[in-house]
Amino acid sequence: MREFDFEPVRMPDSVPALRQEVRELIAAEIAAGAFTPQRNSWSSFDPGFSRKLGERGWIGMSWPKRYGGSERSMLERYVVVEELLAGGAPVGAHWVADRQSGPQILRHGSERARGEILPRIARGECFFCIGMSEPDSGSDLAAVRTRADKVDGGWKITGTKVWTSNAHRAHYGIVLARSAPKSEDRHAGMTQFICDMKAPGVTIRPIYNLYGGHDFNEVVFDGYFVPEDMVLGEVGAGWKMVTGELAFERSGPDRFMSTYQLLRETIRRVGDAPDDRQAEEIGRLVAHLATLRRMSSSIAGRIDRGENPATAAALVKDVGTGFEREIPEIVRRILPTEPSLGPGSGFDELLGSAMLRSPSFTIRGGTREILRGMIARGLGMR
Ligand SMILES: Cc1cc2nc3c(=O)[nH]c(=O)nc-3n(C[C@H](O)[C@H](O)[C@H](O)COP(=O)(O)OP(=O)(O)OC[C@H]3O[C@@H](n4cnc5c(N)ncnc54)[C@H](O)[C@@H]3O)c2cc1C
Numbered sequence: 001m002r003e004f005d006f007e008p009v010r011m012p013d014s015v016p017a018l019r020q021e022v023r024e025l026i027a028a029e030i031a032a033g034a035f036t037p038q039r040n041s042w043s044s045f046d047p048g049f050s051r052k053l054g055e056r057g058w059i060g061m062s063w064p065k066r067y068g069g070s071e072r073s074m075l076e077r078y079v080v081v082e083e084l085l086a087g088g089a090p091v092g093a094h095w096v097a098d099r100q101s102g103p104q105i106l107r108h109g110s111e112r113a114r115g116e117i118l119p120r121i122a123r124g125e126c127f128f129c130i131g132m133s134e135p136d137s138g139s140d141l142a143a144v145r146t147r148a149d150k151v152d153g154g155w156k157i158t159g160t161k162v163w164t165s166n167a168h169r170a171h172y173g174i175v176l177a178r179s180a181p182k183s184e185d186r187h188a189g190m191t192q193f194i195c196d197m198k199a200p201g202v203t204i205r206p207i208y209n210l211y212g213g214h215d216f217n218e219v220v221f222d223g224y225f226v227p228e229d230m231v232l233g234e235v236g237a238g239w240k241m242v243t244g245e246l247a248f249e250r251s252g253p254d255r256f257m258s259t260y261q262l263l264r265e266t267i268r269r270v271g272d273a274p275d276d277r278q279a280e281e282i283g284r285l286v287a288h289l290a291t292l293r294r295m296s297s298s299i300a301g302r303i304d305r306g307e308n309p310a311t312a313a314a315l316v317k318d319v320g321t322g323f324e325r326e327i328p329e330i331v332r333r334i335l336p337t338e339p340s341l342g343p344g345s346g347f348d349e350l351l352g353s354a355m356l357r358s359p360s361f362t363i364r365g366g367t368r369e370i371l372r373g374m375i376a377r378g379l380g381m382r
Helices: 015-031 047-056 074-086 092-108 111-122 238-250 260-270 276-304 310-334 347-360 368-378
Strands: 128-131 147-151 154-162 172-178 190-196 202-208 214-227
Touching: 015 047, 015 074, 047 092, 074 276, 092 111, 092 128, 092 172, 092 190, 092 238, 147 172, 154 172, 154 190, 172 238, 190 214, 190 238, 238 310, 260 276, 260 310, 260 347, 276 310, 310 347, 310 368
Parallel strands: 128 172
Antiparallel strands: 147 154, 154 214, 172 190, 202 214
């Protein structure tokens, strides 16, 4: 049961000043008209804003200085990330690289990959996408069919990935492929590769989402060549790395703050005189938010201590994405608002876009059914 022990973390003494610094940057950027707070902050792609964060040392914060990092703790990173999300900052360009690809390269990459790629990520100049899902392999990731064939000096990748967010804008993708034929152990024989998304042999086609936007893609690898030093970790050990990566991916504040702007605007709108129903619903949402924050920051503390709290992370993602998905539904019930999609229609547009995006929250990064299976296993029930 230690797995579900969400003990509170003690934030470092540097945190209040750091928090203030992030708030000041966001306020200055909004005042200068650089962005308006985004409802979909970590999917909003703005390379210029990423570079500004890079200049402050707020990307790759916990990485060693020799790779462009700032050698700060995961908890300091946590505070920067939650402030950026709360401020609705457009952090989508560097998000995946900072959250999971960079840490994977730091742990498992070759010296060339670390030296060439990590400093560029930390400067906010190099972006990543994730090549896990395939047309016949989403929840059942062990079914991947993308093949990696050994050739002189490296590997040739052949296969199709799908739902690859930002593949059309990213410099690199970390791609999971089968490097040995299937055996009795379904998880054996898989390897991760750092792939140059602009190279010959990679074709990227858009897939439009329910909102009408182009965030994700189909990516076809047709004999794309990866040099040996762009293999991530040990050949055949890809499965273990993928599951480790998902602990970073699933436990952060991005898993419960996607509709935070809508909640905040609802509270502003209701003002000082909520009716009983509004007070009850808003009170419940705010209490849940505080609890989720405690759980999620506790996991950041465990990652900081070198643990791999994958099951606890699955719990945060399940509860957290259920929470962020629930917000637009509750807002519709407590405020007489007609959702709209017209740009610039303020609160109605905030609600309309949240409603169209929220079905994806519980799917991206692993569906609820899959997460609950993991949680049941963690509880010893499977
Ligand atoms: C907005 C968004 C962005 C995404 N970005 C990326 C990305 O950048 N890179 C990437 O690789 N992928 C990405 N994905 C894909 C995502 O990871 C998959 O959609 C997800 O893992 C589910 O896989 P699937 O779509 O193939 O559904 P399936 O696996 O086919 O599942 C269909 C349904 O069956 C249920 N189900 C499946 N297996 C079981 C089981 N064993 N027990 C009980 N129920 C089960 C699922 O819970 C689900 O409800 C993204 C998805 C979304 C929505």
